[in-house]
Amino acid sequence: MTHFDIITIFPEMFEIIHSGGVVGRALDKQLFELKTWNPRDYTTDNRKTVDDRAYGGGPGMVMMVEPLEKTLAAIKQSHTQVGPVILLSPQGKTFNQQMAADLLQNEQLSFVCGRYEAIDQRFIDRNVDLEISLGDFVLSGGEVAAMAIIDAMVRLIPGVLGDKDSALQDSFMDGLLDCPHYTRPEIYENSVVPGVLLGGNHAIIEGWRREQSLLATQKSRPDLIEAARKKGLLSKKDELFLKQIQT
Numbered sequence: 001m002t003h004f005d006i007i008t009i010f011p012e013m014f015e016i017i018h019s020g021g022v023v024g025r026a027l028d029k030q031l032f033e034l035k036t037w038n039p040r041d042y043t044t045d046n047r048k049t050v051d052d053r054a055y056g057g058g059p060g061m062v063m064m065v066e067p068l069e070k071t072l073a074a075i076k077q078s079h080t081q082v083g084p085v086i087l088l089s090p091q092g093k094t095f096n097q098q099m100a101a102d103l104l105q106n107e108q109l110s111f112v113c114g115r116y117e118a119i120d121q122r123f124i125d126r127n128v129d130l131e132i133s134l135g136d137f138v139l140s141g142g143e144v145a146a147m148a149i150i151d152a153m154v155r156l157i158p159g160v161l162g163d164k165d166s167a168l169q170d171s172f173m174d175g176l177l178d179c180p181h182y183t184r185p186e187i188y189e190n191s192v193v194p195g196v197l198l199g200g201n202h203a204i205i206e207g208w209r210r211e212q213s214l215l216a217t218q219k220s221r222p223d224l225i226e227a228a229r230k231k232g233l234l235s236k237k238d239e240l241f242l243k244q245i246q247t
């Protein structure tokens with residue numbers, strides 16, 4: 001079972017995970033474990049201070065090393081074996097589906113959610129194994145990023161999704177974006193479900209879905225087509241279809 005240990009000064013933000021949906025149900029079923037650790041609990045002053053002004057001046061506060069390091073030590077003490085320490089950071093490697101799958105190989109992961117202007121670099125240098133960014137934008141804290149990453153990882157845990165093939169059909173799993181999906185009614189204000197999906201021929205439906213995936217990927221993320229080609233994930237039939245849509 002995967003254990004997620006989260007260092008955060010806003011542990012209540014993670015209560016949302018318990019409120020339902022796929023991830024909440026997986027937590028109830030103990031398909032993974034999530035525990036929050038508040039650095040304020042590892043301070044020694046009455047005000048439970050976790051931040052201070054930056055050396056050299058400048059706006060914003062900096063998270064201090066000691067409370068963070070003591071929190072991490074408590075996490076390490078609570079497990080016989082620990083995995084990587086991950087810092088959520090705009091300076092990190094941009095998260096993707098492959099990273100979600102790779103990280104899931106670890107039984108335990110510690111996530112450090114930053115707040116304020118920065119984290120004292122000495123904490124990062126001494127303790128962090130991997131920095132992960134959600135994208136090229138700045139959030140006010142690492143909590144939302146940690147939740148997004150955990151959500152993406154939990155979907156890949158066997159038994160979490162009702163249909164075992166659901167995750168395999170998601171965008172990025174085969175290097176491409178997902179195809180369009182439809183449900184009842186068949187006609188909605190003159191907008192009609194593609195006839196191929198109503199025919200019941202599974203081979204034809206699969207072929208159509210593959211083409212639609214290629215089409216969506218070529219349109220929105222041509223870089224993924226190139227990457228899939230390099231990894232040998234495109235068949236001759238795929239290449240033929242791509243040629244057709246480009247002419």
Ligand SMILES: C[S@@+](CC[C@H](N)C(=O)[O-])C[C@H]1O[C@@H](n2cnc3c(N)ncnc32)[C@H](O)[C@@H]1O
Nearest residue numbers: 088089090114117133134138139140141142145
């Ligand atoms: C206000 S931000 C600090 C931004 C920092 N001064 C900078 O410019 O890189 C506070 C915290 O939010 C989190 N954060 C912000 N943007 C993020 C992103 N794109 N991905 C992951 N975490 C992010 C980090 O944990 C960061 O320490």
